[in-house]
Amino acid sequence: MSSPIPGLPAGVQRVLLDEGQIRRRVETLAQEICADYGDECRLVLLAPLKGSVVFLADLMRQLARPITISFVLASSYGNSTESSGVPELQMDMCGDLSGADVLVVEDIIDTGRTLQRLVAAIRSRGAASVKVCCLLDKPARRVVELRPDYVGFEIADDFVVGYGLDFAEQHRNLPYVAVLDPDAAR
Ligand code: IMP
Ligand code: MG
Numbered sequence: 001m002s003s004p005i006p007g008l009p010a011g012v013q014r015v016l017l018d019e020g021q022i023r024r025r026v027e028t029l030a031q032e033i034c035a036d037y038g039d040e041c042r043l044v045l046l047a048p049l050k051g052s053v054v055f056l057a058d059l060m061r062q063l064a065r066p067i068t069i070s071f072v073l074a075s076s077y078g079n080s081t082e083s084s085g086v087p088e089l090q091m092d093m094c095g096d097l098s099g100a101d102v103l104v105v106e107d108i109i110d111t112g113r114t115l116q117r118l119v120a121a122i123r124s125r126g127a128a129s130v131k132v133c134c135l136l137d138k139p140a141r142r143v144v145e146l147r148p149d150y151v152g153f154e155i156a157d158d159f160v161v162g163y164g165l166d167f168a169e170q171h172r173n174l175p176y177v178a179v180l181d182p183d184a185a186r
Contacts, residue, residue, distance in 0.1 A: 009171065011184035016160060017153060017177040022135075023058070025152045029133065030062030032150060033103065041101040042128070043067045046094060048074035048118065050172070051107035054164035055135045055152075059105060070094045072121075074114050081159040081167065081185045087114040091121055098126035107164050108136040112146035119146075136160065136177065159185060 008015070037043050043063075047056040049071050060067060073090040102122050109115055115132055122130045133150035140157050159182075161167050162174030167185065171178070 008178065009174070011167070011181050012161065012171065012174070013179045013181040015176050015178050016155065016158070017163075019175050022152075022163060022177065026055070026058045026135075027062055029150055029152060030059055030064075033059075033133065034063060034065055037065065037101060037103075039065070042099065044070055044097065044100040044102050045105050046070045046072065046097075046102050046118075046122065047105045048072050048089075048107075048114065051164045051166065052105050052135075054172070055107055056105045059133070070097075072118065074118065081180070087117055089114075089117055089121060091125075094122075094125075096125075097122055099128050101129045102127045102131070104130070104132045106132060106134040106148075108138065108160070109134045109146065109148060110138050110141045112142045112144040115148075116144045116146050135163070136165075 045056060045060055045067055047053065047069065056069065060069060071093045075088050104115065104118060106115060119130050119132065131149040134148045135152040137148060137151045137154050138157055139154060158179045159167065160177050161171035161180050162176050162178045164172050165177065166172045167180050
């Protein structure tokens with residue numbers, strides 16, 4: 001399989017957000033977050049693995065305040081561009097969240113099912129507050145009521161890869177966000 005555009009990996013159609021656009025938006029998101037959380041907050045950034053690791057790494061380094069980080073394992077896609085509809089969550093890595101101000105740092109919100117389940121699980125662990133920060137939001141795809149508190153970019157209903165996001169575990173290491181060639185998903 002060969003890519004029609006020189007410089008892009010096979011299976012990738014076009015760059016949607018380049019490195020500069022992402023970096024500038026992550027900086028302003030971090031400023032908004034720092035302004036909203038007071039010094040008294042015990043801010044825990046909780047990242048669902050694996051897609052959010054790149055966004056987490058960049059965002060946390062822009063936050064000029066004390067934070068801790070924590071992880072959950074979330075999976076719903078397998079080797080497809082369609083969610084299975086039943087997101088699985090493994091919470092055993094997330095640590096003690098009681099009394100914490102939890103900010104979920106997510107790569108992308110699609111149907112919203114993963115975050116709906118995750119937010120409920122965090123609340124049930126006694127968090128003082130729960131908010132959601134996503135780099136990418138596809139509001140047209142939502143099937144449950146879920147409004148993120150911080151959104152990097154609203155995007156159309158394209159399957160995207162790069163900057164941590166994968167298709168069948170590939171393309172996470174691209175430094176930009178790109179649209180997957182629909183033929184590559186067949
Ligand atoms: P949701 O539960 O349908 O909102 O799906 C959320 C998760 O599905 C995200 O955290 C991603 O891991 C994955 N996902 C959704 N859309 C995309 C996409 O366009 N590219 C790559 N992964 C995606
Ligand atoms: Mg994710």
